[in-house]
Amino acid sequence: xxxxxxxxxxxxxxxxxxxxxxxxxxxxxxxxxxxxxxxxxxxxxxxxxxxxxxxxxxxxxxxxxxxxxxxxxxxxxxxxxxxxxxxxxxxxxxxxxxxxxxxxxxx
Amino acid sequence: xxxxxxxxxxxxxxxxxxxxxxxxxxxxxxxxxxxxxxxxxxxxxxxxxxxxxxxxxxxxxxxxxxxxxxxxxxxxxxxxxxxxxxxxxxxxxxxxxxxxxxxxxxx
DNA sequence: TAGACATGTTTTTGATACAAACTAATCTGC
DNA sequence: GCAGATTAGTTTGTATCAAAAACATGTCTA
Numbered sequence: 576x577x578x579x580x581x582x583x584x585x586x587x588x589x590x591x592x593x594x595x596x597x598x599x600x601x602x603x604x605x606x607x608x609x610x611x612x613x614x615x616x617x618x619x620x621x622x623x624x625x626x627x628x629x630x631x632x633x634x635x636x637x638x639x640x641x642x643x644x645x646x647x648x649x650x651x652x653x654x655x656x657x658x659x660x661x662x663x664x665x666x667x668x669x670x671x672x673x674x675x676x677x678x679x680x681x682x
Numbered sequence: 683x684x685x686x687x688x689x690x691x692x693x694x695x696x697x698x699x700x701x702x703x704x705x706x707x708x709x710x711x712x713x714x715x716x717x718x719x720x721x722x723x724x725x726x727x728x729x730x731x732x733x734x735x736x737x738x739x740x741x742x743x744x745x746x747x748x749x750x751x752x753x754x755x756x757x758x759x760x761x762x763x764x765x766x767x768x769x770x771x772x773x774x775x776x777x778x779x780x781x782x783x784x785x786x787x788x789x
Numbered sequence: 790t791a792g793a794c795a796t797g798t799t800t801t802t803g804a805t806a807c808a809a810a811c812t813a814a815t816c817t818g819c
Numbered sequence: 820g821c822a823g824a825t826t827a828g829t830t831t832g833t834a835t836c837a838a839a840a841a842c843a844t845g846t847c848t849a
Contacts (some may be wrong), residue, residue: 586731587710587713587714587729587730587731588705588710589706589707589709589713590707590710590711590730590731592706594706597695597704597706597834598687598836598837599696599699599701599704600696600838601699602696603694603695603696604695606694606785606789607694608694609789616796616797616822617795617796620796622694623694623697624693624694624697625697626837626838626840627796627797627798628797628798628799628800628838628840628841629837629838629839629840630797630798631796631797631798631838632798632799632837632838634835635798652842652845652846653795653845653846654795654796654797654845655799656796656814657800667849668789672786672789673687675782675784675786676786678709678713679779679782679783679786682713682716682775682779705806707806707807717801717849718793723828724826725829726826727827731808732807733808734828734829735807735808735809735810735828735829735830735831736806736807736826737828738827738828738829738830739805739806739829739830741805741808742829743805759814759815760814760815760826761813761814761826761828762826762827763828764834767799
């Protein structure tokens with residue numbers, strides 16, 4: 576009746592990748608956050624090389640997926656936006672990493 | 683004057699990734715082709731789990747980038763579309779792989 | 790107080806991945 | 820021999836989404 580589950584499902588491992596993480600701009604953001612635990616908007620701007628607009632919308636997307644948490648504060652009258660990975664975000668990044676490593680290794 | 687070239691360029695390693703390869707559906711196709719050297723449409727369909735329409739358009743995209751070569755023949759009156767990696771395709775896949783491995787390793 | 794700078798956000802636009810519809814040829818039952 | 824099903828693809832339509840451009844809001848400086 577059956578052969579392998581992968582054949583039955585008709586799926587390739589890459590088809591189950593988390594596209595929210597897979598996007599290069601967001602991978603850049605997530606990897607910075609993973610390294611620094613918490614980072615502000617300007618720092619992310621510098622580390623990722625994204626434009627302000629792109630950074631803003633990618634952060635919004637990651638936030639609504641609950642992969643990051645955003646807090647806003649004022650420091651000497653200038654606004655400061657802080658981002659940090661949530662446990663969900665860490666976990667999503669980590670399983671993305673494992674999946675991708677396995678794929679690349681078998682490539 | 684300068685610090686590191688990466689900082690001057692204001693870029694993150696992920697920003698220079700080849701998006702043509704990075705797309706999951708195409709990664710699936712390319713990895714199959716990399717393993718089998720040559721594969722026909724139906725085989726790719728089964729291995730990747732893509733729909734016929736998607737497979738067709740991704741193949742067209744890879745072909746116009748000259749990452750794959752497409753040949754069509756008839757076998758017992760039924761059409762057969764064969765795809766194989768070009769040297770350029772092999773090279774693109776291989777450098778994608780190295781870039782991505784390095785990134786994941788440093789993550 | 791006008792104009793430059795800084796920190797973001799919103800809107801627009803162009804690309805594109807996927808799905809659905811279409812094409813064209815063969816085979817199968819009646 | 821022809822109606823309908825099957826096979827092998829392609830084309831077209833649509834909805835998502837990344838990036839660019841425009842906008843908003845506030846501060847600082849001359």
